[in-house]
Amino acid sequence: xxxxxxxxxxxxxxxxxxxxxxxxxxxxxxxxxxxxxxxxxxxxxxxxxxxxxxxxxxxxxxxxxxxxxxxxxxxxxxxxxxxxxxxxxxxxxxxxxxxxxxxxxxxxxxxxxxxxxxxxxxxxxxxxxxxxxxxxxxxxxxxxxxxxxxxxxxxxxxxxxxxxxxxxxxxxxxxxxxxxxxxxxxxxxxxxxxxxxxxxxxxxxxxxxxxxxxxxxxxxxxxxxxxxxxxxxxxxxxxxxxxxxxxxxxxxxxxxxxxxxxxxxxxxxxxxxxxxxxxxxxxxxxxxxxxxxxxxxxxxxxxxxxxxxxxxxxxxxxxxxxxxxxxxxxxxxxxxxxxxxxxxxxxxxxxxxxxxxxxxxxxxxxxxxxxxxxxxxxxxxxxxxxxxx
Ligand code: SAH
Numbered sequence: 001x002x003x004x005x006x007x008x009x010x011x012x013x014x015x016x017x018x019x020x021x022x023x024x025x026x027x028x029x030x031x032x033x034x035x036x037x038x039x040x041x042x043x044x045x046x047x048x049x050x051x052x053x054x055x056x057x058x059x060x061x062x063x064x065x066x067x068x069x070x071x072x073x074x075x076x077x078x079x080x081x082x083x084x085x086x087x088x089x090x091x092x093x094x095x096x097x098x099x100x101x102x103x104x105x106x107x108x109x110x111x112x113x114x115x116x117x118x119x120x121x122x123x124x125x126x127x128x129x130x131x132x133x134x135x136x137x138x139x140x141x142x143x144x145x146x147x148x149x150x151x152x153x154x155x156x157x158x159x160x161x162x163x164x165x166x167x168x169x170x171x172x173x174x175x176x177x178x179x180x181x182x183x184x185x186x187x188x189x190x191x192x193x194x195x196x197x198x199x200x201x202x203x204x205x206x207x208x209x210x211x212x213x214x215x216x217x218x219x220x221x222x223x224x225x226x227x228x229x230x231x232x233x234x235x236x237x238x239x240x241x242x243x244x245x246x247x248x249x250x251x252x253x254x255x256x257x258x259x260x261x262x263x264x265x266x267x268x269x270x271x272x273x274x275x276x277x278x279x280x281x282x283x284x285x286x287x288x289x290x291x292x293x294x295x296x297x298x299x300x301x302x303x304x305x306x307x308x309x310x311x312x313x314x315x316x317x318x319x320x321x322x323x324x325x326x327x328x329x330x331x332x333x334x335x336x337x338x339x340x341x342x343x344x345x346x347x348x349x350x351x352x353x354x355x356x357x358x359x360x361x362x363x364x365x366x367x368x369x370x371x372x373x374x375x376x377x378x379x380x381x382x383x384x385x386x387x388x389x
Contacts, residue, residue, distance in 0.1 A: 064316035089115030
């Protein structure tokens with residue numbers, strides 16, 4: 001998925017779209033959240049075919065799930081499957097086509113009605129049961145052999161939908177069951193990007209415009225608003241300089257070694273394991289260039305489980321690519337100003353990602369870093385907070 005918020009230009013909602021704003025719940029697991037607010041902010045976007053179509057048109061995503069299912073039919077033939085967040089019903093239908101005996105397709109939004117129509121039109125009414133409701137609230141008549149779900153948000157964890165998959169797993173997966181996907185990883189790497197200068201210019205432009213506005217308001221309407229300069233500047237700074245950006249990077253914008261900041265075994269990970277991600281990583285700079293910031297992306301793997309491995313392991317990666325990329329793109333965390341770096345320099349970063357207190361589906365990232373030149377010289381350390389919105 002990946003659709004609420006900061007998606008590519010022209011995208012109304014972002015990859016799995018969460019609108020910003022309060023979600024309540026103070027960053028805890030989904031159970032503590034105000035469901036009405038969560039529905040208004042998060043689920044509502046998934047009720048649009050427009051949005052489902054965006055995900056259904058992402059060929060990297062589609063090919064990975066398609067191959068994972070059809071090249072591992074042994075996991076599906078005659079088995080019971082739970083599709084967490086079925087959306088249009090696509091993964092449920094593929095599971096049925098691969099020979100599943102029964103598929104429970106759970107969807108929180110009214111998209112369930114379209115899924116039901118699609119299931120009927122494809123003659124799988126006897127196999128697939130579409131259930132409208134929250135995964136956390138509904139009940140199944142039996143435990144299942146497979147849980148399949150496309151739960152990944154921007155930079156993997158945005159949207160916190162994996163919480164719902166964990167809840168489904170702990171309640172409904174047989175002890176011998178398999179997870180599709182089975183593993184996930186988050187990656188970070190240093191990058192160069194023209195966006196760093198662009199966003200600084202945008203911020204300065206917004207402040208220049210503010211000063212003209214102050215002058216106008218004072219002269220035309222007799223009120224001095226300059227007391228609001230500081231809060232306006234903070235608001236604009238957050239928007240232009242402290243919010244991570246959706247971007248489809250070219251691989252040659254990655255200027256140093258990429259590092260894994262989190263690995264998830266979908267069979268065993270708990271909500272506590274993912275509510276905060278902390279990691280230290282080092283990257284060696286590959287060329288003489290400017291360090292403009294960092295990029296984050298993820299991959300997931302379909303490996304089955306150790307005792308019952310996939311016949312064919314499939315990978316879905318959202319790493320920078322020369323092809324069209326995915327609707328997830330990458331998240332870009334810009335440093336201002338950019339720093340000149342040389343081949344062989346090392347950048348050491350302590351990475352921390354936590355859930356926003358106002359909305360548990362949004363994230364905050366702190367990058368605490370320092371640059372060690374190959375000569376041994378240490379440059380000024382940096383510490384920066386970003387909002388993943
Ligand atoms: N499986 C579909 C849709 C993926 S998008 C596909 O691969 O194309 C994720 C879907 O999960 C959305 O439609 C969203 O409404 C649904 N969803 C997210 N959390 C859920 C929950 N806790 N219970 C039920 N549905 C959920």
